[in-house]
Amino acid sequence: MPANRLLELDPLPLTLTTHAETAVAARRLLGAHDSVQGLFATLHAARQQRIDRGVSVRRLEHGEVDLLRAAIVFAGAGLDAVLKQLVRDALPPLLASHPATKTSLNRFVTEMVRGEPKKAQRILGAPSADTALRAEYVDSITKGSLQTEKDLRAVRNSLGIAPSGVFADAHLATFADFFIARNEIVHELDLQASGPGIPTRRARKMSPVRDLANEAISITAEFVVATDALL
Numbered sequence: 001m002p003a004n005r006l007l008e009l010d011p012l013p014l015t016l017t018t019h020a021e022t023a024v025a026a027r028r029l030l031g032a033h034d035s036v037q038g039l040f041a042t043l044h045a046a047r048q049q050r051i052d053r054g055v056s057v058r059r060l061e062h063g064e065v066d067l068l069r070a071a072i073v074f075a076g077a078g079l080d081a082v083l084k085q086l087v088r089d090a091l092p093p094l095l096a097s098h099p100a101t102k103t104s105l106n107r108f109v110t111e112m113v114r115g116e117p118k119k120a121q122r123i124l125g126a127p128s129a130d131t132a133l134r135a136e137y138v139d140s141i142t143k144g145s146l147q148t149e150k151d152l153r154a155v156r157n158s159l160g161i162a163p164s165g166v167f168a169d170a171h172l173a174t175f176a177d178f179f180i181a182r183n184e185i186v187h188e189l190d191l192q193a194s195g196p197g198i199p200t201r202r203a204r205k206m207s208p209v210r211d212l213a214n215e216a217i218s219i220t221a222e223f224v225v226a227t228d229a230l231l
Helices: 020-052 060-096 099-115 117-124 130-140 150-157 169-188 206-230
Strands: none
Touching: 020 060, 020 206, 060 099, 060 206, 099 117, 099 130, 099 150, 117 130, 117 150, 117 169, 117 206, 130 150, 150 169, 150 206, 169 206
């Protein structure tokens, strides 16, 4: 294995979008892919400078590990931004044409009536109740960041994507490791207790980080392609 192997994401599908409702999400995905790949290229260049100076690269420097952390954060931000954009742009037309999306909307209404009856009464009693309800539904899916694989299932169900293949519950559950790593970095600065004294930061290695980021970008692309196919 080369001493300074360039980490590379898998290429995105050649055709991500054929509809206006997925075009913005696709552009955001391309940007996320380029950003993460750019971080890997920066890491490669930094390590090459060390090699050129005759310095060993067997151990990652702190700044190099931060580039790996940034790759996970950028991949998560891309997943978040793209999936929310899909919901905002593609869900409204899908609600008018795709029965599976209506099932999820009806479940949302039932849960709101049971858990928040005053809100349900206000929304369903509005002059344009259907418009207000759909706006509330979209907002409920997009107002927070995607934190767990449960959120991936929620987006899948809202868009009416069949829960099979890469969208099966069992496969989406495998993204728990990615969300854990992203949250450790974003919310905890990757710090961990290591006994008495100053907390240390978690170790991040090149290949595992590449795999986590690649899996996040890849499932995001799958969401774009699947949603586009339903329109």
